[in-house]
Amino acid sequence: MSVGIGTVVKVGIAQMDVVTTPNTIRTSGLGSCVGVVLYDERKKIAGLIHVMLPDSTLGKVVPGNVAKFADTGIEAMIELLLKQGVQKFSLKAKIAGGAQMFKFSSDQSSMRIGPRNVEAVKQALRKSGIRITAEDTGGSSGRTIEFDPETSKLMVRTVNQGVSEI
Amino acid sequence: MDADITSLHLDVLKEIGNIGAAHAATSLSLLLNKKIDMIVPKVEMVPFNDMMELVGGPENVVVGIYLRIEGDASGSMFFILPVEQANRFIKRLIQDETFDFNAIPVPEIGLSAMQEMGNILSGSYLSAFSDFTGLKIYPTVPGLSVDMFGAIISTGLIELSHVSDHVIVINTSILEEGYEQNETVKGHFFLLPEPASFHAIFNALGVS
Numbered sequence: 219m220s221v222g223i224g225t226v227v228k229v230g231i232a233q234m235d236v237v238t239t240p241n242t243i244r245t246s247g248l249g250s251c252v253g254v255v256l257y258d259e260r261k262k263i264a265g266l267i268h269v270m271l272p273d274s275t276l277g278k279v280v281p282g283n284v285a286k287f288a289d290t291g292i293e294a295m296i297e298l299l300l301k302q303g304v305q306k307f308s309l310k311a312k313i314a315g316g317a318q319m320f321k322f323s324s325d326q327s328s329m330r331i332g333p334r335n336v337e338a339v340k341q342a343l344r345k346s347g348i349r350i351t352a353e354d355t356g357g358s359s360g361r362t363i364e365f366d367p368e369t370s371k372l373m374v375r376t377v378n379q380g381v382s383e384i
Numbered sequence: 385m386d387a388d389i390t391s392l393h394l395d396v397l398k399e400i401g402n403i404g405a406a407h408a409a410t411s412l413s414l415l416l417n418k419k420i421d422m423i424v425p426k427v428e429m430v431p432f433n434d435m436m437e438l439v440g441g442p443e444n445v446v447v448g449i450y451l452r453i454e455g456d457a458s459g460s461m462f463f464i465l466p467v468e469q470a471n472r473f474i475k476r477l478i479q480d481e482t483f484d485f486n487a488i489p490v491p492e493i494g495l496s497a498m499q500e501m502g503n504i505l506s507g508s509y510l511s512a513f514s515d516f517t518g519l520k521i522y523p524t525v526p527g528l529s530v531d532m533f534g535a536i537i538s539t540g541l542i543e544l545s546h547v548s549d550h551v552i553v554i555n556t557s558i559l560e561e562g563y564e565q566n567e568t569v570k571g572h573f574f575l576l577p578e579p580a581s582f583h584a585i586f587n588a589l590g591v592s
Contacts, residue, residue, distance in 0.1 A: 230433035231442075231538060232545065247442030247534015250542060270538070270545050283549055319539050320450050320527030331542050360535025362443050377445055377531055378488055 226364065229253075232286040234267040234295055236302065237367060244364040248315035250332035252288070252339050252355070255312045255365045255372060256295055256348065258304045264367040265299055267291040269315075271331070272338030288338035296346060311348050312372045312384060313339055314363045316355040332356065352384035389552065389582070394427045396591050397554050397577075401425030403516050404509035405556035405573050408463075411508040412558065415501065416476050419561040426555045432541050435551050439464055439572060442534025446470075447485055449502030450539055451526040453510065456519035456588075457581035460540030461510070462574040463502055463526075464533065469560065469571055474498055485530050495528060502526040509573060517588040540576050551576055 224240030231251060237243040239262040245253050248268070257264035267285050274287040284290040300306060316336035336355045343350060352372060354361070359376040366373070375381045405422045413420040436442045447470035449463040465473070467485050474494045475483050483494045506526055514521050529536055544551055554575040577585065586592055 231436055231534070231541070232432060232549065247436060247532040247538065249531075249535030249538045251538055270542060286545060286549070317535065319529050319531065319535055358529070360532035362532065 229266050229268050231268050232270045232283055234265060234285040234291060234298075236263065236265040236295075236298055238263045239366075239368040242364055242366045244362070246362045248361045248363065249317055249319045250315070250335060252313055252315040252332075252335045253361070253363045254288075254292060254295070254339055254343075255363075256292075256299060256309050257312070257365065257367055257370055258299070258308045259310065259370050260308065261304055262367040263299065263302060263304060264365050264370075265295045266363075266365060267295050269335055269339060272334045288335060289342050292339065292342040292346065296348075306346070306348075309348050310370075311343050311350045312352045312365065313350060314354040314361050314372065314374050314384075317357050317359055317361070319358060319360065321358070354382070354384055389429065392591060393582070393586060394429075394552075396586060396589055397427045397552065398425050400513055400516065400585070401427060401554040401556045401573070401575065403512045404554075404575065405558070407508040407512040408505040408573060409558055411504050412473075412501075415504060416473060418476070421559040421561070423557045423559060427552065428555070429550050429552050431550055432538075432545070435537060435541065435553060436534045438537075438555070439466070439533050439570075442532060444533045445531065446533045446536065447498060448529050448531070448533075448536035449498070449506065449526045450529070450536065451502075451506055452524045452543075453521050454524070455521040456584050457517075457521055457577060459575065459577035459581060460543065461506055461523070461576070462537060462540060463505055463571070464536070464574065465571040467530070470498065472560075473501065477501065490530065499526065499528050502528060505573075509575075513575075517585060519584060519588050537574070540574070544576065544578060547579055552582075 229245040274290045284294040316332040362375045364373045557570040
């Protein structure tokens, strides 16, 4: 019960990890990247992926790092959670990020990577039959997120709007 | 490609950082009528996460100017200022002691001034780069964001992440006379060339 017992597991860019209560899991400074949390409410276990790119087929080299992409990252995370004894049908998702940090007049595809990441994440989740219970995506602000498997709440912090829970 | 980068190559990139930032520091000095120095650049090949940890870490709020470079060489360029330093520069530039990037909303005149400063400085840096290498490069109009460092810098890592999990960063910091200088309170120029451009850059300078 309560503060200070668990540790905060940090997930870096293009990385992923899994925690169980009383620990929480966090990733900082999401811009166009998307933080994807897959969680099991009853088992109080959650995985977090910090996705950079929508599609692994965009990588021109051998995609060694699966967590970098929405499609391969979500697939790998589901595998990881199944190994921990989670049933696929009990998984739900919360997602945040996918901002456009800079506004340019040019319509270069790399500038619209935020919305494309969000779309790819949703598509991958749909394919796996995982429902999104909350999201805070788009806009033009950076986000830091932290998920607590005990409460299934996702804390989202931005510079201008402060902290909210979804 | 990463394995082919030798220490000689890194030295060449360091020289680019040196020349570019020296020109930009001179421009800044003239703009602010204030003594500005620069530190000899660092050039490193680092994993993305190490890049996110620079300038006080991914959550540290900074003022960031970002532009893309296209042409004979391509990549991303950032001019990153800690909020306190950006405040000092802009107050001086627009002669308004009350200006603050923490204000909501940030006054438009300060944003324009910062945008223009980004234009001038990145222009100086990149024209020095172009003169030195003889390469034709076309920078985009710089964008401005006041936000978490990680959210800003990752914009430049996206393009690289298609082909790599590492970034070669040409990092030059600027020194402002009369202020404490440590990692979190310094301004930085970051040039992140794309792997496909290294060949052109090294060739242009006779190093292959």
